[in-house]
Each structure stands twice: as C-alpha cells, then as structure tokens.
Amino acid sequence: MSESQTPPGVAARGRASHTYDAIVIGSGMSGGWAAKEFCEKGLRTLVLERGRGVEHIRDYPTAMAESWELPHRGELTAEFRRENPILTQCDGVNGANQHFFAKDGEHPFEQKKPFAWIKAYQVGGKSLVWGRWTQRWSDLDFEANAREGIAVDWPIRYADLAPWYSYVERFVGVSGNRDGLPQIPDGEYLPPMQFNVLDKHMKQSIEARFPGRNLVISRTANLSKPFEGRGVCMYRDRCSRGCPFGGYFSSNSATLPAAAATGNLTLYPDAVVHSVIYDEGARRAAGVRVIDAHTREATEFYARVVFVNAGTISSTLLLLNSTSSRFPNGLGNDSGQLGHNLMNHNYRVNLSATHDGFRDKYYFGRRPTGTLIPRFRNMGGDRQADFLRGYSFAVFTSRGRGGLGAGDPPIGAVFKEKGAEVGPWHMSMGSMAEQLPYYDNQVTLSRDRTDAWGMPLLVIDADYKENEDRMTRDMLATSSEMAEAAGFRDIRCRDNHETIGLSIHEMGTARMGRDPRTSVLNAYNQVHAVKNVFVSDGACMTSSGWQNPSITYMALTARAADHAVDELKKNNL
Amino acid sequence: MAAGFGGTIFGARRMLAGMANAAATAPKGILSGADLVLLNEVGETILPATTGSGGARAANVAESMADMVRSFYDEREQATFTAGLVKLQAASRERFSGREYLGLSAAERYDLLLGLDQADPQPEYYRMIKQLAVLAYFTSEIGATQAMAHVAVPGRFDGVVDIPPGTKAWSD
Numbered sequence: 001m002s003e004s005q006t007p008p009g010v011a012a013r014g015r016a017s018h019t020y021d022a023i024v025i026g027s028g029m030s031g032g033w034a035a036k037e038f039c040e041k042g043l044r045t046l047v048l049e050r051g052r053g054v055e056h057i058r059d060y061p062t063a064m065a066e067s068w069e070l071p072h073r074g075e076l077t078a079e080f081r082r083e084n085p086i087l088t089q090c091d092g093v094n095g096a097n098q099h100f101f102a103k104d105g106e107h108p109f110e111q112k113k114p115f116a117w118i119k120a121y122q123v124g125g126k127s128l129v130w131g132r133w134t135q136r137w138s139d140l141d142f143e144a145n146a147r148e149g150i151a152v153d154w155p156i157r158y159a160d161l162a163p164w165y166s167y168v169e170r171f172v173g174v175s176g177n178r179d180g181l182p183q184i185p186d187g188e189y190l191p192p193m194q195f196n197v198l199d200k201h202m203k204q205s206i207e208a209r210f211p212g213r214n215l216v217i218s219r220t221a222n223l224s225k226p227f228e229g230r231g232v233c234m235y236r237d238r239c240s241r242g243c244p245f246g247g248y249f250s251s252n253s254a255t256l257p258a259a260a261a262t263g264n265l266t267l268y269p270d271a272v273v274h275s276v277i278y279d280e281g282a283r284r285a286a287g288v289r290v291i292d293a294h295t296r297e298a299t300e301f302y303a304r305v306v307f308v309n310a311g312t313i314s315s316t317l318l319l320l321n322s323t324s325s326r327f328p329n330g331l332g333n334d335s336g337q338l339g340h341n342l343m344n345h346n347y348r349v350n351l352s353a354t355h356d357g358f359r360d361k362y363y364f365g366r367r368p369t370g371t372l373i374p375r376f377r378n379m380g381g382d383r384q385a386d387f388l389r390g391y392s393f394a395v396f397t398s399r400g401r402g403g404l405g406a407g408d409p410p411i412g413a414v415f416k417e418k419g420a421e422v423g424p425w426h427m428s429m430g431s432m433a434e435q436l437p438y439y440d441n442q443v444t445l446s447r448d449r450t451d452a453w454g455m456p457l458l459v460i461d462a463d464y465k466e467n468e469d470r471m472t473r474d475m476l477a478t479s480s481e482m483a484e485a486a487g488f489r490d491i492r493c494r495d496n497h498e499t500i501g502l503s504i505h506e507m508g509t510a511r512m513g514r515d516p517r518t519s520v521l522n523a524y525n526q527v528h529a530v531k532n533v534f535v536s537d538g539a540c541m542t543s544s545g546w547q548n549p550s551i552t553y554m555a556l557t558a559r560a561a562d563h564a565v566d567e568l569k570k571n572n573l
Numbered sequence: 574m575a576a577g578f579g580g581t582i583f584g585a586r587r588m589l590a591g592m593a594n595a596a597a598t599a600p601k602g603i604l605s606g607a608d609l610v611l612l613n614e615v616g617e618t619i620l621p622a623t624t625g626s627g628g629a630r631a632a633n634v635a636e637s638m639a640d641m642v643r644s645f646y647d648e649r650e651q652a653t654f655t656a657g658l659v660k661l662q663a664a665s666r667e668r669f670s671g672r673e674y675l676g677l678s679a680a681e682r683y684d685l686l687l688g689l690d691q692a693d694p695q696p697e698y699y700r701m702i703k704q705l706a707v708l709a710y711f712t713s714e715i716g717a718t719q720a721m722a723h724v725a726v727p728g729r730f731d732g733v734v735d736i737p738p739g740t741k742a743w744s745d
Contacts, residue, residue: 066725067712067745073637074712077644194732235727237745362736365727366743401711401721401742410690411703412683416620416628420711420720422742 015302020046020266022564023288023303025273025318028125029550030537030557031309032251032259033168035267037561038307039259043568046266046301047259048290050310051102051121053269054128056252060242062096070096090118090502092129097240100128110446112461116501117313123269124252125311126504127550129240132221132248132369133394134174134551135184136165140379141545148388151341151437152513154542155523158185164555171258172249172554173227175369176219183375184216184547190224192217197361198397198425199371205486206373213376213482215395220369221249221551230254237366248368270294272453275322276306276331276533283326284573285533291453305532305564305573309557312506312538313342313443317458319510319535320445332510332527338520339444341437341511342462343544345503346391348495349431349475353488354424362399362422370396373429373482375546377474387470391433392546393479399425427488431475434546436467437508462500505549507541525560532573536560603643603651608658609635611674615661616706618682626719629710637709638702650701657698664689717744 021043024034031047038045053059067073074095081088084104093101102119109117120126139158146153162185169188177192195203195217203215222233223246230253231246239248246253259265270293277300279286287302308315316339322331330338376382377390402423409415441462449457464472472495480493513519516528525536536557538549545552567573604612616629616638642654665674665685674682689699710716717723721744 064725066714066723067717068714072640072644073708075641075645078647079644193730196732199732235730236725360735360737362734362740363730363732364734365724365730366745367730367732399742401744403739403742409687411619411686413621413623416710416720417623417625419707420626420716420741422736422740 018287018300019302020044021303021568022046022305022307023048023301024307024309025288026050026125026309026311026315026537027123027251027256027267027269028120028309028311028537029127029130029251030553031125031307032127032255033554033557034307034309034536034561035259035265036255037558038565039262039264041561041565042262042264043565044264044266045259046268046303047256048271048273048288048301049123049125049267049269050272050293050314051123051125051269053267054100054123054242054252056246056250056257057242057244060244061099062241063238063244065096065241086116087118089116089499090504092131092240092504093118096238097129100240100242108451109458109460110449112459113463114499115460115462116499117460117506118501118504119311119314123256123267124250127250128242128252130250130550131548132239133372133548134169134172134176134219134221135372135374135547136187136219137161137545137547137552138183138185140183140375141543141547144389145437145543150388150543152511152515152518152542155512155514155519160523161552161555161559164559165551168551168554168558171228171254172221172551173223173230174219174221174551175224175233177217179214179216181214181216181374183379184219184372187219189219190227193220193222193224193367193369195371196363196367196397197358198355198427199395201355201358202371202395202397202427202482202486206482209485210376210482212380212382213373215371215373218369218372218394222368223247223249228254233368235365235367237368239368272455273310273318274298274453274455275318276308276530277302278322278324278326278331278530280324280326283530285331285530291455293453296453304568305534307557307561307564308533308535308539309537312509313458313460315535315537315539316443316509317445317455320443321455327529332520332530332533334516334529335518335520337439337511337518339509340439340442341508342441342443342460343435343437343505343507343541344462344500345505345544345546346433346435346464346468346472347431347503348433348464348472348498349429349479349493350496351427351429351479351483351491351493353427353483353491355427355486355488356424357487358425370394377471384474387467387474388436389434389467389471390546391431391471391475393475393482394430394432395427397425397427399423427483429479429483431472431479432503432546432548433468433471433475435464435544437511437543438465441508443509464500505538505544507538507544507549510535510539511542512540513542524563525556526563531567532564534560534564603655604639604658608655609639611635611658611661612638612702612706614675614682615686615702616710618679618686619703619706620710620716620720627715629706632710632713632715634706634709634713637713638705641705641709653698654701657696657701660696660698661689661702711744
C-alpha cells in the first residue's frame with residue numbers, strides 16, 4: 001500500500017496526476033469494501049482517510065501484551081477519563097485499545113442534548129474495534145416503515161440484498177449456525193463456535209418456557225477455520241487490539257490488502273475531506289477538496305465516481321459542507337432530509353445474574369462472542385400494544401475467579417488459593433433495540449464555529465423518545481423473566497439511562513428512499529440528484545433494525561459499487 | 574476490559590459516573606520507597622507465597638499499587654491511602670508494644686491485618702490496600718500464571734470441559 005505518501009498539491013503535479021477513476025472517502029467498514037470492489041473491477045481508486053495509517057499486524061502495539069505488560073494493567077487513568085469525558089463513557093474502550101479511538105479533543109462537536117459520538121479515525125476506522133456481530137436483516141425490517149407508515153419506505157427488500165449478504169459473507173468469514181429463524185435469515189457461515197454448558201441450559205429453559213423466543217450463537221466475523229489465507233481465530237478474545245493472527249475481519253486485514261493486491265489502490269491517510277466539488281455545468285461531482293490533517297494545506301482530487309464512506313455522521317457533515325449554487329443546503333439535499341432521522345440502538349437495559357449450577361463444567365479458550373436472543377416482539381404471533389418494532393439481547397456467560405466461601409479466611413494462604421479458584425457462573429444480558437427514525441433527531445452545522453480543518457462544527461441534537469422508553473420497560477420485564485426461568489439468582493436488572501450514541505451504531509441522516517422529494521439516496525445508494533456520488537455507510541439507513549449494522553453496510557456497499565461500475569460502463573455516470 | 578476490573582476500583586466507579594472532580598493530575602511519587610517495601614510486606618500477608626505460586630512480594634504488587642494510587646485515585650482517595658499507611662503503623666505500634674509492621678513476625682502481621690479486616694467498620698484505608706493488592710496480584714505475571722491458570726494463545730474453544738473441585742480460574 002502506498003499509504004505513507006503525502007498527497008502533493010495539484011499545482012505541483014498537475015490535474016492529471018490528481019485524477020482517478022474512483023474516490024472513496026473513508027477506509028473503515030464500508031470504505032474498505034468500496035475500495036476492494038473498485039480495485040478488483042479495474043478502477044484506479046483513491047482512498048482518502050482522515051486518520052493515521054495503520055498497517056495490519058505491524059501497527060497493533062498491544063496485541064500480544066499480557067495484563068502485567070500493559071501500562072496501568074490495561075485500565076484507563078483518571079487523567080485520561082478527565083480529558084475524554086465522552087469517549088470514556090464507552091465500556092469497550094480500555095487501556096489496551098484506546099489508541100484506536102479518536103480522543104474527545106481531536107474532533108470537537110456541539111451537543112444540543114447529550115450525545116456520545118464515539119469515533120475511530122485511522123486507516124481501518126472502526127473495523128479494527130467493532131463487535132463483529134453480523135446478523136442479517138430480514139423483510140421484517142425492510143418492510144416495517146411502509147407497514148406502519150413511519151418515515152419513508154425502504155427502496156429495497158431482503159431479496160435485493162440477500163445475494164450481496166452472501167457475497168460479502170463469503171469474503172468476510174462469518175462463524176455461525178444456520179438456525180432457520182425468519183428474523184435472522186441464514187447466510188454463508190463458517191462453523192459456529194460452541195455453546196458452553198450454561199448457554200445450553202439457557203437455550204433450553206428459554207425456548208421451553210417462552211415459545212417464539214430463541215437463543216443462538218451470535219453470527220460473528222471471527223474465523224473459526226483458516227479462511228482466504230487470512231489465518232484463524234486463536235480464541236484470545238483480544239480482538240479490539242488488532243489481531244496479529246488475522247482472526248477477525250477488518251479493513252486492515254482483509255479488504256484493503258485485497259484492494260492493494262490489484263495494483264489499483266492509492267491510499268492517503270491524514271487526508272480530511274472538506275467537501276465534494278460540484279460541477280454546475282456537468283451537473284455532477286468533479287471530485288473532492290481535501291485538507292492535510294497536519295499541514296492544513298488544501299488540495300483537490302478528481303474522479304468519475306465518489307463514494308462517501310466517512311462514517312454516518314462524518315459523511316453527512318461533509319455533504320452538508322458541500323455547498324454550491326445548485327445545492328445551497330448541502331450536496332443532494334433537495335429533500336431537506338440531509339442531516340435528519342439520526343438513529344442509534346438502545347442499549348439501555350443491562351441484566352446481570354449468578355447461577356449456582358454446573359459447577360463441574362468449565363470451558364477452554366476465550367470465545368470472542370456471546371449468544372443472541374433475536375427479536376421476538378411484534379412478529380409471528382406476538383403483538384405489542386404500546387410500542388412498535390422490537391429488540392434483541394446479547395448474552396454473555398462466564399466463570400471467573402471466585403472460589404471463596406462464607407467461612408473462608410479473608411486474608412492469607414487459603415484466601416489466595418481459593419480466591420484463585422473458579423467461582424460460580426455469571427451471566428450478563430444487554431439490550432439491542434431498534435430506534436425509530438425521527439425527523440428532529442438531527443445533525444446540523446454550526447453557523448459560527450469551525451474545527452481545526454476549517455470545517456463547521458457539527459451540532460448533534462438527538463434523543464430517545466416515547467417508543468424507545470416503552471420498549472425499555474418491556475425489555476426490563478422480559479430479560480428478568482428469562483433469567484428467572486433459567487434459574488438464576490441475584491438478578492440485577494436496570495435501565496442504565498446511558499447517553500444516546502454509546503452503541504456506536506449511528507444510522508440515518510442521508511436516508512435511502514423511493515422518492516427524491518423525501519429521501520437523499522436511491523435504491524443503489526446513489527444521491528438522487530448527483531448520480532456519481534454514492535453514500536453507503538450508516539448514513540444511508542432508512543430505519544435502524546436492531547441488528548449490529550456493519551454486515552448490512554458491507555452488503556449495501558458491494559451492491560452499490562457493482563451498480564456504479566455498471567453505470568460507468570454504460571457511460572451513465 | 575483488558576485487566577477485568579473496569580469500574581471496580583474506588584474512584585474509578587465515580588469517574589465512570591461522570592463525577593470525577595477537577596483535581597489536578599496526581600503528583601508523581603506519592604509513595605516513598607519505604608512505603609513500597611511496606612506495601613509488598615502487607616501484600617505478602619494477604620496473598621502469601623504458597624506451594625504452587627509466588628506471593629505478593631515476589632509479584633512486586635507495591636509497584637502496581639503505587640501506580641493505581643497515582644493513576645486512578647482522586648486527591649481525597651490518595652490522601653486517605655497515604656494517611657492510611659501511617660495509621661497502619663500506629664495500629665501496629667499500639668498492638669505490639671511500639672513495634673512497626675516490618676518488625677513483626679509473620680503470625681503477628683497476620684493477626685494485625687485480620688483484626689483490621691474484621692473491624693466494624695473496616696477502615697477505609699485497609700479496604701483500599703487490600704483491594705489494590707488483590708488487583709495488582711492477580712494481574713501480575715505470578716498471580717495470573719501461577720495462582721490462576723493462563724493460556725496466552727488458546728488456539729481453540731472447547732465449550733464444555735469437565736473439571737474437579739478446586740480448579741483454578743482462567744486469567745484473561
């Protein structure tokens with residue numbers, strides 16, 4: 001990869017040297033896919049990444065560190081927490097992976113209401129630190145808006161995306177079981193990871209006591225067998241540090257190397273895209289304006305097609321900042337919907353509990369995933385009167401240190417020895433709930449404040465509303481009743497009232513739709529009024545589902561890139 | 574969490590709740606060399622060397638405990654902790670006719686700490702020392718690999734494994 005190069009100024013090298021077939025803005029989950037698809041289809045492709053370069057394996061400094069080798073034993077310091085009050089609300093951030101997250105000071109924004117915008121600015125983006133859960137959507141999700149008269153209809157259905165889910169799964173490498181459940185259609189899976197004894201017990205108890213509810217191993221983008229020459233999962237459960245064994249899918253381990261192998265990829269890190277340049281005469285995008293993250297020098301790049309994959313909110317920021325006399329309110333914003341309908345999954349319900357059984361069973365290895373109770377509300381025979389849509393639970397079971405009993409001494413040899421023995425089984429359950437799209441959950445641009453790169457500051461104004469609160473009350477009840485049915489004790493269940501944003505599943509703000517008057521993108525993620533600009537990250541989402549969204553972004557991106565190349569060949573772009 | 578104790582440390586919990594005070598960065602070197610010697614010896618009484626595994630002294634828990642005091646505690650907690658070491662010595666002198674902790678036999682040290690552990694209410698400084706010693710020990714190489722069981726690169730996942738009573742827990 002040529003990622004160490006600094007982009008030269010246009011004046012220095014001439015416009016031709018700044019011209020590519022395709023420009024992809026962002027190198028994360030969806031940008032990596034756009035790059036791979038274009039490069040493999042023979043397009044000279046420029047990937048622009050605002051963050052630093054991160055080379056697979058070489059730039060994973062903590063990947064092999066043990067707890068005693070990490071600064072502060074891998075915990076974040078009080079000073080770090082003070083300096084990053086937003087980032088450190090995120091449970092997934094720790095001392096061993098914080099170098100893969102953008103610090104609060106790096107990209108300030110305004111909050112009308114508290115919003116935790118968690119960012120990962122580097123080559124690979126959040127694909128380095130993602131949760132790797134990859135359930136497909138179904139028509140239960142794609143048809144929901146139309147069925148209920150919410151927002152606008154998706155312009156696609158499951159049948160449109162199903163072959164593209166398969167296409168990306170065959171490259172990503174997803175471990176999973178074919179469970180035959182309609183709300184999580186089966187895909188192209190590597191062997192599933194095993195249940196432990198408590199998972200099996202919970203599955204049995206829940207499925208027997210609550211018809212319509214299921215517990216399955218989560219489909220997860222960890223390689224349960226050697227795949228595509230990328231290695232195999234070693235069951236260390238240290239994925240978010242970057243995997244030196246190539247055990248999970250990331251842009252760095254998979255799509256970007258595939259793109260680079262074609263010889264068609266140019267990748268510039270430290271390149272902040274300021275805006276898309278609109279050619280008023282040709283009525284199409286000419287290219288992009290880029291600010292060097294360090295020198296602040298501006299330059300331009302040109303291409304026949306531009307893919308915007310900067311990450312939901314960042315993508316919309318740069319579209320809103322792309323103004324022209326044709327588009328005074330942001331590129332492609334004829335509908336006035338650009339920036340609106342921001343969604344995020346509701347992860348507010350947490351349950352923890354202890355089980356006294358199965359003391360003679362343990363496990364070997366650290367499974368890097370959990371089990372899933374997929375959606376069961378408002379589907380099949382279930383109808384809820386007081387909320388729309390549904391939710392799932394992520395379930396994690398484990399046994400830690402904790403062999404001490406009530407009569408054991410509180411210090412000394414027995415305290416140490418028994419304290420190191422395996423304790424009872426613990427279980428945690430976390431909600432993953434759909435949020436409806438609301439017009440007034442939105443991002444706008446500050447009128448008077450700009451950031452270090454001359455971009456207007458983002459203003460985020462979003463919150464949960466009545467449907468989410470009602471669903472939260474139901475999740476408190478159903479998680480507790482399932483834990484009780486499975487024989488747990490010390491069940492603690494609460495609404496953590498966490499700040500919206502912490503699921504890191506920002507979606508919407510440039511939604512797909514059938515009608516240019518009410519949506520920003522068409523059925524192929526193409527800006528309605530600027531056909532050579534595509535947006536295929538989370539910004540395109542018309543509703544949010546409850547599923548971890550990355551696999552859907554990947555499928556949408558591969559499909560959009562295929563369409564873009566077809567249109568290029570037909571000279572339609 | 575990398576070391577498996579996110580949010581379980583005094584102070585850290587409050588910081589998680591967004592209530593961290595605006596205290597300046599903790600000064601370096603809150604604890605002296607003599608304090609570190611004392612902490613390793615207190616740690617050794619709480620988590621002694623046994624047949625199968627080295628103790629807190631061999632694991633040098635004091636160094637990690639000092640780092641946690643400096644890096645995780647707020648100013649009030651730091652003051653409670655450092656004053657606590659003085660109180661610990663005072664408790665030792667009071668109970669053992671003027672002798673400080675390092676002058677006590679192993680049995681006397683055990684009795685002193687057991688008394689503090691079982692006091693009602695348990696002194697806050699003692700609770701801090703014990704918690705940090707346990708955290709430091711079980712995340713140390715000795716604690717994680719000798720007292721607990723550790724496999725850095727498991728290479729496979731077996732969901733159900735039969736174990737006898739007394740099996741050591743896996744460290745992260």
